[in-house]
Amino acid sequence: MSSKFSRVSSVEALREAARAQGVEPTDADLEAVRGFLATILPTLAEIEDGFGPDTAPVALFLSDQEAR
Amino acid sequence: MTLTQLAGRIRRGELSPRDAVADALARAESAQAALNAFITVRGDEALAEAEQLESHPDRGPLFGVPVAVKDVIDVAGTRTTAASRILADNVATEDSTVVARLRQAGAVVIGKLNTHEFAFGASTTSTHFGPARNPWDTDRICGGSSGGSGAVVAAGIVTGALGTDTGGSVRIPACLCGVTGLRPSTGRVPIRGVVPVSWSFDTVGPLARTAEDCALLLHVLAGVDGADPTSVRVPVPTYPDLLAPDMRGLRIGVVSHLFEGAIDPRVAETVETAVSELAGLGARVERIDALFLREADVAQQLVMLPEAAAVHLPWLRTRLAEYGDDVRVRLLAGLLLPATSVVTGQRSRRRLFEKAASLFEQHDVLVAPEMPIVAPRIGEDVVDVGGERLAYRLSLIPFNSPWSCLGLPAASVPCGFVDGLPVGMAIVGRRFDETTVLQVAHAFQQVTDWHERTPPVRA
Numbered sequence: 001m002s003s004k005f006s007r008v009s010s011v012e013a014l015r016e017a018a019r020a021q022g023v024e025p026t027d028a029d030l031e032a033v034r035g036f037l038a039t040i041l042p043t044l045a046e047i048e049d050g051f052g053p054d055t056a057p058v059a060l061f062l063s064d065q066e067a068r
Numbered sequence: 069m070t071l072t073q074l075a076g077r078i079r080r081g082e083l084s085p086r087d088a089v090a091d092a093l094a095r096a097e098s099a100q101a102a103l104n105a106f107i108t109v110r111g112d113e114a115l116a117e118a119e120q121l122e123s124h125p126d127r128g129p130l131f132g133v134p135v136a137v138k139d140v141i142d143v144a145g146t147r148t149t150a151a152s153r154i155l156a157d158n159v160a161t162e163d164s165t166v167v168a169r170l171r172q173a174g175a176v177v178i179g180k181l182n183t184h185e186f187a188f189g190a191s192t193t194s195t196h197f198g199p200a201r202n203p204w205d206t207d208r209i210c211g212g213s214s215g216g217s218g219a220v221v222a223a224g225i226v227t228g229a230l231g232t233d234t235g236g237s238v239r240i241p242a243c244l245c246g247v248t249g250l251r252p253s254t255g256r257v258p259i260r261g262v263v264p265v266s267w268s269f270d271t272v273g274p275l276a277r278t279a280e281d282c283a284l285l286l287h288v289l290a291g292v293d294g295a296d297p298t299s300v301r302v303p304v305p306t307y308p309d310l311l312a313p314d315m316r317g318l319r320i321g322v323v324s325h326l327f328e329g330a331i332d333p334r335v336a337e338t339v340e341t342a343v344s345e346l347a348g349l350g351a352r353v354e355r356i357d358a359l360f361l362r363e364a365d366v367a368q369q370l371v372m373l374p375e376a377a378a379v380h381l382p383w384l385r386t387r388l389a390e391y392g393d394d395v396r397v398r399l400l401a402g403l404l405l406p407a408t409s410v411v412t413g414q415r416s417r418r419r420l421f422e423k424a425a426s427l428f429e430q431h432d433v434l435v436a437p438e439m440p441i442v443a444p445r446i447g448e449d450v451v452d453v454g455g456e457r458l459a460y461r462l463s464l465i466p467f468n469s470p471w472s473c474l475g476l477p478a479a480s481v482p483c484g485f486v487d488g489l490p491v492g493m494a495i496v497g498r499r500f501d502e503t504t505v506l507q508v509a510h511a512f513q514q515v516t517d518w519h520e521r522t523p524p525v526r527a
Contacts, residue, residue, distance in 0.1 A: 014404050022385040025400055029388075032397040033404060039462070040401075043366040044409060047416050057414030058421065060268065 008037045071133060071227035071281035072308075078132040085132025089118035089176050092134035095225040095527035096179060102525050103201045105210075105219040107139045107149055109179040118176050130288060131174030137230040138214045139180035140187050140263040141272065143167050150263045151183045151194035153390045154383055164261025165293045166230060166272050173288040178226065181216030185395045187232055187265050188376060189213055190240050190464055191446075195392040199446050202245060203523035204489050208443040211244035213237040217275045218245030225527045228276040228285050234265040235368060236468030238273040239480040243438040243492030246482045248509065248519060249275040250282045253500045254475035255300030257286070258293035266375035267298055269368065269472050278519055279481065279509035283307035286502060302500050310503050313511040316350035320508070321431035324355045325362075326467060330453045331440035334486045339437040342483035342493045342512065346435070349511055356431065360423045363416055364473035365465045370405065370413030377402030417473055424474050428498045433508050438480040438492035439464055467494065477502040481509045482518040490518075 009017070011030045018025050025033070069077075077083045093111055100106055114134070121132055137143065140150045142160035144167075149155050167177060182200040184192050192215025193199040200215040202208040203223040210219045214231025218241030221229050231238040233251035242249025250273045257272045264270055274285035287308055292301040322343055327336045347353040377384065380399050388396065427434065440463050444451050451460045471478040476499055480492040493512075497505040513519050 009404075017404055018400065021381070021403060023381075023388065023400070023403060025388065025396075029396060029400055032393070033400045036397055036401045037404065040366055040369055040405070044370060044406075044412060047363060047366065047370075048412055051415055051419075055415045055418055057411050058417040059414075 008034045008041055069227060070277050072278070072284055074227050075130060075133050075284070079127065085118040085121045085176065086115065088132050089114050089134045089178060092178050092226050096220070099223050099225055099525060099527040102206055103203060103219045103223060104198050105182055105200050105216040105223070105225070106136070106179045107151060107182050107197055107216070108147055110143070110146055110177060113145070114176050114178040121174060121176065128172060128174035129284060130170065133175050133228070134178045134226050135170060135175045135228045135230070136179045136181050136217070136220050136226050137167060137177055138183050138187070138217050138232055140183060140232055141167060141230055142261040143177050143180065146180060148180070148263060149197070150186045151197045152185050153196045154387055155263070156196065160261070162261060165258035165296060166289050167261070169288050181214070181220060181229060183216060184213035185392045186263065187213040187234065187237055188395050188398060190236060190461060192216065192241070193446060201446070202443050203525040204246060204443065206525060208445050208489070209244065211241035211443065214275065215241045218242055218247055218249070221245070221247040221275050221277060222523050223525050223527050224522065228274060228281055230272055231275050232262060233271045233273050233472070234269045234372065235472045236464060238275060239438055239468060239478060239492070239494065240464060242275050242480040244443040244490065246490030246518070246521060246523065247275055247277055248279055248282055248479065248481050249273060250286060250479045250502065250505070251471070251477065252286060252290065252502055253477045255298060256302070256477070256500060256502065257289045258296040258299040260293055260296035264379050266372040268371050268375060270298070278513055279479065279506050280308065280311060282479070283311060283506045283510070305503050307503060307506055311507055311510040313507070313514045314350070315346065315508070315511050318351040318433070318508070319431045320346055320351045320353045321356040321427060321434045322353060323358050323361070323434050323436040325359050326436040330456055330458060330463060330466070331437060332442070332454055332486065335437055335440060335442065335491050338484035338486060338491045339493050343435055345512060345515060346508065349515065354431070356427065356434070358427060360420065361470040362466060364420055364470040367413045367416035367420065368469040368473040370409040370416070373398065373402030374405055374410050375402070420474060432497070432504055434496040436494045436496070437467060438494040439467055442486050442489035442491060471496050475499055477505050479505050479509050481512055482521070483516070484518055
C-alpha cells in the first residue's frame with residue numbers, strides 16, 4: 001500500500017514546494033534532491049506502515065521550567 | 069604527553085601557562101600547511117590570556133592548558149565561520165557555555181578548528197576553507213564534521229579539543245584520526261553558543277588522546293545551563309575519580325550485525341580482537357541481536373533534516389548559492405520532505421527507545437565498530453566497503469545514527485590499524501551513564517597502547 005506514496009516527486013513539484021517556502025533551487029539542485037530523497041522515502045513508508053495507533057511521538061525537549 | 073599529564077606539569081610549576089600556550093601555537097603554525105586543521109588561530113589573544121592566568125590565584129583543573137575548539141563553537145571576539153562563506157565574517161559577541169566553562173577551569177583556547185560546512189557532513193572538506201588532512205596520511209580525510217579536532221589531537225598540537233556530534237561528528241574523526249572521542253548523552257553538555265545542526269541530536273564532546281583526558285574535559289563541560297533549554301538537570305559525577313579499571317562482572321553486548329555485511333572485514337576483525345581484550349579483563353561479553361537499530365538510520369534523518377532546514381531557512385531563501393553542493397542538497401531535502409516526516413521520525417524513536425531499554429536491562433554497555441572503513445582519500449565520495457561500492461556518507465550511518473537517535477553516550481577508542489590507518493571501537497552506554505563508557509574505555513587503554521601511537525605528521 002505504501003509504495004505509491006514512496007515515489008519521489010517530480011522536479012516541477014519539488015520546485016513548487018520550494019517556491020511556496022520562498023526558496024528558489026536550480027534544476028541541478030532539484031535533481032540531486034530527488035536522488036537524495038529516493039534513499040529515504042521507501043524506508044519512511046515502511047516505518048509508517050509499522051506503527052500501531054498507540055505509538056506516540058517522542059516529545060521535543062522540555063526545559064526544566066517548561067516542564068513544571 | 070596527555071592532557072592530564074600536561075595539566076599536572078603546569079600545576080606543579082614545571083611549565084608556565086605562557087610557555088605551554090606558546091609551544092602549542094608554534095606547533096599549530098608548523099603543522100598548518102600539512103593539515104589545514106585551523107580556520108582561525110588566536111595567537112596574540114591566547115598568549116595574553118595565558119599571561120593573565122599566571123597571576124590568577126584560582127587554579128582550575130585545566131589551569132594553563134592550551135585547547136582548541138571546532139569552529140561552530142563561539143569564543144567571544146573571535147569569528148565563528150562554521151567553515152561556511154555565509155558566516156565567514158561572523159564574530160561572536162559572547163562565549164558559548166562550553167568555552168566559558170573551559171576558561172573557568174583555566175584552559176586557554178588557542179584557535180578555531182576546521183569542520184565540514186555548518187557541521188553538516190562527515191568529511192571536513194569545506195569548499196570555502198579547504199579540506200582538513202589526516203595526520204596519518206595527508207591525502208586522506210580526517211572524518212567529520214569535527215575533522216580539525218581529530219587532526220590537532222592526533223598530531224599533538226593540543227592535548228584536548230572540542231567537537232560537536234549530531235550524527236557521529238565527534239566519534240568519526242576520533243576514529244579516523246586514531247584518538248579518543250566522546251559524544252555525551254543528549255542534554256548532558258549545554259549547546260548554547262554553538263551553531264546548531266539539529267536541536268534534537270546536537271551535542272558537544274571532547275576529543276583527546278585518552279579516556280582519562282576525556283573524563284577530565286567532560287567533568288568541566290557537563291551540567292545544566294539555565295539559559296539552554298536543551299540541557300538537562302541531572303547530577304554530574306566526578307568522572308576522573310571514577311575510572312576504576314576493574315571490569316569483572318561488567319556485561320558487554322556485542323552488536324553482531326555491525327560486524328557483518330557492509331564493513332571491511334579487516335576492520336571487523338580488528339574490533340573483534342579488541343572485544344576479546346575486554347573479555348580478558350573479566351567482562352562478560354555476549355553477542356546480541358539488535359537488527360531493530362537499523363530503523364534509526366532513517367529515523368534520525370527524518371527529524372534531523374527538517375530541523376536543519378528550519379535552522380537555515382532564512383539563508384536558503386537569500387543565500388542558497390553560497391552553500392557547498394553537498395550541504396545545499398541535504399538542506400533542500402530537509403525542506404522538501406513531507407511535513408509528517410518529523411512526526412514519523414519521532415514515533416520511530418519512541419519504538420526504538422522501548423526496544424533499546426530492554427537491551428540495557430541485560431547489558432551495561434554495547435560495543436561495535438565505530439566505522440566500517442579506514443579514512444578514505446580526499447574526494448573519494450564512493451568507497452569500497454567489504455566488496456560493495458557505497459557512498460561514504462551512507463556507509464557510516466548504521467554505525468553512528470542509532471546511538472545519536474537514542475541520545476546515548478558513545479565513545480570511539482583507537483583499537484588497531486588497517487593499511488597503516490587507525491580503526492576505532494565504539495563503546496555505548498545508557499543515557500547519562502558516561503561513567504561506565506569511560507570506565508570501559510580507560511580499562512581497555514590500560515592494557516593496550518593503540519592510543520599512544522603517533523602519526524607521521526606530528527607537530
